[in-house]
Structures are given as C-alpha cells and as structure tokens.
Amino acid sequence: MEEIIREINIVKIDVVVLTETKKERTGSETLGNYIHLLSGVKKYERTKRGVSVLINKMWKGSIKNWEAIDGRILKLDMNIWGYHLTITGK
Numbered sequence: 001m002e003e004i005i006r007e008i009n010i011v012k013i014d015v016v017v018l019t020e021t022k023k024e025r026t027g028s029e030t031l032g033n034y035i036h037l038l039s040g041v042k043k044y045e046r047t048k049r050g051v052s053v054l055i056n057k058m059w060k061g062s063i064k065n066w067e068a069i070d071g072r073i074l075k076l077d078m079n080i081w082g083y084h085l086t087i088t089g090k
Contacts, residue, residue, distance in 0.1 A: 039068030
C-alpha cells in the first residue's frame with residue numbers, strides 16, 4: 001500500500017478506487033495523507049476479492065456516507081462544492 005500512496009502523491013490524485021485488495025476486513029484507516037475505506041471478506045474466509053477507496057484527507061469533510069456492500073462493491077457518497085457525488089468501487 002505504501003507504494004501505491006507514493007505513486008498517487010507523485011501524480012497528485014485525490015481519489016483512487018482499488019480492486020482485488022484481498023483484505024480480511026471492512027472498515028477505515030488513515031494511511032499517510034489518505035483515508036482508506038475498505039470492503040473485504042469476513043475474517044474467517046480465505047482472502048480474495050476486496051475493493052477500497054483512498055481519499056485525500058482534504059476531502060474528509062465532504063464524505064457524507066459510505067457503505068461496504070460486499071467484498072466486491074463499495075459505495076461512497078460525497079458532497080463537493082454543493083454537488084452530490086456517488087463513487088462506486090467494484
């Protein structure tokens with residue numbers, strides 16, 4: 001994950017959807033200057049699938065809601081400059 005964050009900092013991308021993350025959990029964490037929202041498999045399942053979104057912390061206040069639908073789909077609702085934006089990672 002460190003390599004991905006390093007690369008998106010170089011190209012100055014604020015929101016990135018990642019697939020096939022193969023994470024064992026669902027939740028959020030802070031990684032450097034990014035908020036990492038992830039939707040993975042249950043802990044007792046073999047790691048497979050997985051989707052996540054990395055969002056630059058400057059957009060933290062714009063996040064209205066996010067939902068880990070399953071290990072393949074994540075939905076993120078944001079309000080940016082008065083516009084509703086839904087990002088779906090799958």
